[in-house]
Amino acid sequence: RKEVEQDPGPFNVPEGATVAFNCTYSNSASQSFFWYRQDCRKEPKLLMSVYSSGNEDGRFTAQLNRASQYISLLIRDSKLSDSATYLCVVNLDTGGFKTIFGAGTRLFVKA
Amino acid sequence: DTGVSQNPRHKITKRGQNVTFRCDPISEHNRLYWYRQTLGQGPEFLTYFQNEAQLEKSRLLSDRFSAERPKGSFSTLEIQRTEQGDSAMYLCASSPGTVSDTQYFGPGTRLLVL
Numbered sequence: 001r002k003e004v005e006q007d008p009g010p011f012n013v014p015e016g017a018t019v020a021f022n023c024t025y026s027n028s029a030s031q032s033f034f035w036y037r038q039d040c041r042k043e044p045k046l047l048m049s050v051y052s053s054g055n056e057d058g059r060f061t062a063q064l065n066r067a068s069q070y071i072s073l074l075i076r077d078s079k080l081s082d083s084a085t086y087l088c089v090v091n092l093d094t095g096g097f098k099t100i101f102g103a104g105t106r107l108f109v110k111a
Numbered sequence: 112d113t114g115v116s117q118n119p120r121h122k123i124t125k126r127g128q129n130v131t132f133r134c135d136p137i138s139e140h141n142r143l144y145w146y147r148q149t150l151g152q153g154p155e156f157l158t159y160f161q162n163e164a165q166l167e168k169s170r171l172l173s174d175r176f177s178a179e180r181p182k183g184s185f186s187t188l189e190i191q192r193t194e195q196g197d198s199a200m201y202l203c204a205s206s207p208g209t210v211s212d213t214q215y216f217g218p219g220t221r222l223l224v225l
Contacts, residue, residue, distance in 0.1 A: 004153075008151075032212060034213065042218070043202060043216040043217060043218050043219050044154065044202075044216050045216070046213055046214075046215070049213065087153050087154075091212055096166070096167045097159065097166065097167055098156055098167060098169075099144065099156050099159075099214065100156065101146075101153030101154045101155070101156075102153050103151070103152050103153045104152075104153050
């Protein structure tokens with residue numbers, strides 16, 4: 001079982017749609033959580049950190065459920081420019097530090 | 112530009128050759144990370160440094176791979192006796208080393224081993 005799992009998609013949605021991505025992690029030593037965005041052939045860029053209380057940044061909302069060990073990302077009012085791969089990221093501290101990326105979920109927003 | 116920089120951006124080499132990549136992190140970032148990414152996958156953690164100390168190495172980092180950060184600033188990743196399976200994007204990231212530890216990535220070095 002992968003340490004961080006995501007639905008690879010692709011998700012094909014029209015402009016203006018709301019889309020949700022989920023991510024599950026297996027290690028309870030996971031300490032911090034993030035969503036990154038990666039455009040084709042570019043480096044990952046931080047979209048937002050994820051907190052247990054939930055956090056929102058404009059059209060983006062992230063949630064963390066530690067009991068169920070899953071993280072979600074909600075995108076409202078999708079734009080063409082949201083088309084990208086969204087990576088779920090977990091930092092572990094099990095006596096040693098490690099960062100685990102999910103394989104990513106591809107999103108295509110169409111006009 | 113005060114972001115993470117990596118050189119070279121592209122490298123084509125023949126199997127069996129050695130290659131070295133350089134990463135310059137954001138200044139004053141204590142932590143520096145190396146990842147490898149292949150098509151359709153997320154970045155895979157290779158190693159990380161806290162200042163000049165290499166604190167963690169993945170099992171992916173075979174004995175042909177070595178990384179250094181001699182003065183706690185820039186880092187180098189060397190691959191000896193390259194194999195075709197080493198073809199990938201090699202990404203470097205840095206972070207301030209705070210509790211939240213957000214990582215900022217460089218543009219990567221794309222390696223092709225022929």
